[in-house]
Every structure is written in structure tokens, then in C-alpha cells.
Amino acid sequence: MNADLLSSVWQFFCLRGGELSGIVGLSLMVSGSAVIIGAVLGIPLGAFLGLKRFPGRELLLRVIYTLMSLPPVLAGLLVYLLFARTGPLGFLDILFTPPVMVVAQVLLATPIITALSSAAIAAKEKLAMDTARTLGASERQAAWMVIKEARTGILAGIMTGFGRAFGEVGAVMLVGGNVRYQTRVLTTSIVLETRQGNYEFAIALGLILLLLSFVVSSVLLKIDDSKLR
Amino acid sequence: MPEPLFELIDVVKKYDGRTVLRVKNLKLDENKVYAILGPNGAGKSTLLRLLNMLEEPTSGRIIFQGVDINRAGESARLRMRRQMCMVLQNTYLFNTSVYQNVAYGLQLRGVRGAELERKVKEALSFVGLSDFGSRRALKLSGGETQRVALARAVAVRPQVLLLDEPTASLDPDSVALIEKLVRRIHESTGVTVLIITHNLFQAQRLADEAILLYNGEVIEKAPVAQFFTNPQSDITRRFISGTMIY
Numbered sequence: 001m002n003a004d005l006l007s008s009v010w011q012f013f014c015l016r017g018g019e020l021s022g023i024v025g026l027s028l029m030v031s032g033s034a035v036i037i038g039a040v041l042g043i044p045l046g047a048f049l050g051l052k053r054f055p056g057r058e059l060l061l062r063v064i065y066t067l068m069s070l071p072p073v074l075a076g077l078l079v080y081l082l083f084a085r086t087g088p089l090g091f092l093d094i095l096f097t098p099p100v101m102v103v104a105q106v107l108l109a110t111p112i113i114t115a116l117s118s119a120a121i122a123a124k125e126k127l128a129m130d131t132a133r134t135l136g137a138s139e140r141q142a143a144w145m146v147i148k149e150a151r152t153g154i155l156a157g158i159m160t161g162f163g164r165a166f167g168e169v170g171a172v173m174l175v176g177g178n179v180r181y182q183t184r185v186l187t188t189s190i191v192l193e194t195r196q197g198n199y200e201f202a203i204a205l206g207l208i209l210l211l212l213s214f215v216v217s218s219v220l221l222k223i224d225d226s227k228l229r
Numbered sequence: 230m231p232e233p234l235f236e237l238i239d240v241v242k243k244y245d246g247r248t249v250l251r252v253k254n255l256k257l258d259e260n261k262v263y264a265i266l267g268p269n270g271a272g273k274s275t276l277l278r279l280l281n282m283l284e285e286p287t288s289g290r291i292i293f294q295g296v297d298i299n300r301a302g303e304s305a306r307l308r309m310r311r312q313m314c315m316v317l318q319n320t321y322l323f324n325t326s327v328y329q330n331v332a333y334g335l336q337l338r339g340v341r342g343a344e345l346e347r348k349v350k351e352a353l354s355f356v357g358l359s360d361f362g363s364r365r366a367l368k369l370s371g372g373e374t375q376r377v378a379l380a381r382a383v384a385v386r387p388q389v390l391l392l393d394e395p396t397a398s399l400d401p402d403s404v405a406l407i408e409k410l411v412r413r414i415h416e417s418t419g420v421t422v423l424i425i426t427h428n429l430f431q432a433q434r435l436a437d438e439a440i441l442l443y444n445g446e447v448i449e450k451a452p453v454a455q456f457f458t459n460p461q462s463d464i465t466r467r468f469i470s471g472t473m474i475y
Contacts, residue, residue, distance in 0.1 A: 127321040133283055134315035134391075135334035135381065138307050145333075149324055 008200030034105030046117025067111035076174030104171035109161035120153020240289035264432035267442035314382035315391035352384035372403030
């Protein structure tokens with residue numbers, strides 16, 4: 001990074017610091033909410049798929065794995081069609097608002113959290129479950145122990161889900177519209193600054209995005225580590 | 230004649246239609262140490278898993294302390310299972326501290342606070358790991374892992390201790406230590422021990438009686454002295470002489 005770039009970045013912070021904090025806050029709020037909702041939906045479903053064997057389980061897992069690679073722009077399109085004025089949920093009138101951006105990111109994060117939770121739990125299922133039962137756990141207590149034992153894998157799912165939501169641009173651009181002070185997030189800002197030729201600003205935003213991802217991952221890993229004590 | 234601790238009557242266990250265990254009648258008494266012997270695939274682990282109610286028999290009855298465990302309700306089965314403890318062939322310690330590993334079984338039984346701490350410390354001291362409470366369980370050596378697994382089992386003061394090859398892949402010193410601990414547990418608490426082993430010397434050192442399983446069937450059950458010096462079955466003779474060809 002040369003001196004010009006650093007000077008541009010500093011200029012960017014000085015000139016648009018207020019707007020930037022709004023963008024960062026909205027990015028964290030939208031992706032954070034999406035990941036929390038995705039975890040609430042995905043972890044129990046992942047636990048169910050990891051612990052139970054039933055007809056159709058394999059097919060369901062394959063569908064979820066396929067949805068892990070759902071293109072963000074396609075997720076955005078689906079949510080757009082759902083919430084457009086003529087769509088089935090158009091009456092809610094929330095298109096181009098943060099809540100609908102959350103919905104789109106939930107669609108992207110949930111399959112990842114579900115699939116990775118399911119894989120982590122399935123990997124621990126046999127031995128951890130049996131061990132808990134040999135020590136006197138009921139089926140429910142043993143299942144809870146398996147989930148606790150799989151927490152590192154589940155956290156990896158949450159972190160990956162957050163990364164997917166936080167770093168995507170297609171879905172939020174489509175359903176949020178990149179409206180200044182309302183739906184502009186870090187990734188859509190990067191696109192905008194690049195289109196306007198403000199490459200230094202775009203890079204600065206990218207660095208902020210990476211730094212925030214680093215902080216969120218560190219916090220989650222710290223939580224995992226503290227559980228070992 | 231006292232009631233046996235366990236009685237198995239016409240117990241059959243099948244996996245995917247393949248019979249892995251077929252026991253016509255087997256009685257196990259209280260306060261004894263049994264060595265379960267037999268080649269790989271003989272049904273030894275399956276027998277222990279059935280006794281610990283980790284699995285259901287395909288048919289037949291398993292009586293524990295006079296109660297048919299397959300007819301008992303879920304809460305009664307849980308109560309019965311909590312009178313036993315099993316150390317699995319692939320010992321698994323939970324990804325937490327040694328203390329938490331040992332405390333788990335006690336917590337399931339409602340032990341809390343100072344009593345919990347005392348019992349965990351007692352169990353760790355019993356296996357010679359008094360200072361290991363705060364250590365990460367997954368960072369222990371193989372011998373230490375087995376000792377924690379034993380401490381975890383001993384802590385809950387079970388009436389039955391089921392050990393599935395507890396000394397497999399351990400060095401001779403660790404084997405000797407585990408054997409010493411098993412003897413001490415039995416002598417101090419009177420717990421009934423069923424230990425699966427491929428080590429015939431270990432069986433002679435530890436057990437009151439030996440049971441030979443072969444192709445899922447109980448071939449012979451006898452006091453160890455008789456089992457090793459005067460076996461009644463030709464299969465037992467071939468097994469202990471090392472001339473059995475599977």
C-alpha cells in the first residue's frame with residue numbers, strides 16, 4: 001500500500017466517516033441478524049439430520065448441500081419476486097428495506113449452517129452418544145452432549161454462514177437497491193466506489209470488511225475456547 | 230441360591246439379518262470379575278452393549294436384578310442403566326476438562342456442589358490423576374485417557390462395570406496400572422466387572438470366571454483355573470492353545 005493510497009483512505013474516513021459508520025452498522029446488523037436467524041433454523045435442523053436416520057434423509061442432505069452453492073443473485077431474485085409489489089408477499093411493502101435484505105441473506109446462510117452442523121454432529125454422533133449413554137444419560141441428554149461436542153463444527157458453520165452473508169453483494173443489491181443512508185452496505189459500497197473510479201475508497205472498504213470478519217471470527221472462536229475450560 | 234445379577238435367556242442379536250450373538254442361557258453373579266474372551270467378531274462387544282442397554286436384542290430376554298429390561302419402561306431402564314458404567318473399546322473423552330469429564334456421570338445422577346467436587350477429586354485420586362482436573366481431556370496420553378475413563382466410571386459407584394478392551398494398545402506399564410485399578414475397584418466396592426480382553430494372561434490375573442464366545446455363542450463359562458487348565462470344550466482348548474484357525 002503506497003502513501004497515496006493511505007492518504008486517500010484517511011481522506012475517505014475524514015470526509016465520509018459518518019456515512020461509513022452507518023454503512024458498517026447496517027452491514028453488521030443485516031448479516032448478524034441473518035446469521036442469528038439462520039442459526040436458529042439451521043442448528044436444530046442440522047442436529048436432527050445428524051442424529052436421526054429416516055427415509056429421505058440423504059435426499060434432504062443433498063438438497064441442502066446444493067443450496068449451499070445457491071448464487072446470491074438468484075437468492076436475491078427469488079426474494080425480489082416474493083416481495084415485489086405483485087409478488088405473494090408484496091403487501092408487506094418491505095422491498096428495498098433492510099428487513100428484506102436480511103431475508104435474502106438468511107436464504108444464503110441457513111443451508112451452510114445446517115449442512116456444516118449436520119456433518120459435525122454426525123461425525124460425533126456414534127461415540128459421543130454412546131459414551132454419554134454409558135455414563136447414564138437419557139436419549140435427550142446424550143443428544144445434547146453430542147451437540148455440545150460438535151460445537152466447534154457448528155461454530156465453523158456459523159462463521160462460514162456469516163462470511164457468506166457479510167461478503168455477498170448480488171442479493172443485497174437486488175433486494176436492497178443500494179440506497180444511500182438506507183440500504184447501502186459495505187459490499188454494495190465497494191461496487192459503487194469501483195464504478196465511480198474511487199479504487200482507494202473501494203479497497204479501504206474491503207479492508208474494513210475483512211477486519212470486521214476477523215473480529216467476528218475471533219469472538220466466536222473465543223466463545224468456543226472458553227467452553228473448553 | 231442368590232438371584233443372578235444378569236440372566237440372558239435365548240438372546241439373539243442380528244444386524245441386517247446376520248446373527249452376531251445367540252445366547253441360550255447365561256447367568257452372571259454379583260461381586261465377580263468375568264473375563265469375556267473370544268476371537269474378533271465373536272460377539273463380545275455386542276454382549277456388553279446389550280447388557281448396558283445400548284442396543285436391544287432382536288429376540289430373547291435379558292433379566293437384570295430380576296427385571297426384564299426389555300419390558301421395562303424408559304425411566305426404569307434409565308434407572309437400571311445408571312447402576313452400570315461401561316468403558317467403550319474406543320474410549321471417548323468429552324472435549325472439555327478432565328474434571329468435567331469425571332463430573333458428567335455424577336451430574337446426571339443429581340450430584341451437585343461440594344459433594345460433586347469431593348467425588349470427582351476422590352475418583353481422580355483413585356486413578357492417580359489428582360492434579361489433572363483442569364487439564365484438557367483431549368491432550369492426555371493413551372494411558373491417562375484410559376485412567377480418566379475409569380475415574381469417570383468409578384465416580385458414579387456403579388454396581389456393574391463393563392470394560393471393552395480397556396488395555397488394548399497401551400504400553401505394559403499402563404496395562405499393569407489399569408489392571409491394578411480394576412482390581413482395586415472390585416475389591417473396594419464389590420462391583421461386578423465384565424472385561425473383554427484378548428490377553429489370556431490378563432484374564433487369568435484379573436478374573437474369577439472366564440467366558441468364551443465363538444461365532445456369537447457362549448462356548449464355555451468356568452472359573453479361570455478350570456477354564457485354562459481343564460477346559461471342557463475342544464474350541465476352548467484350541468483357543469487357549471493358540472491353534473484356533475478362524
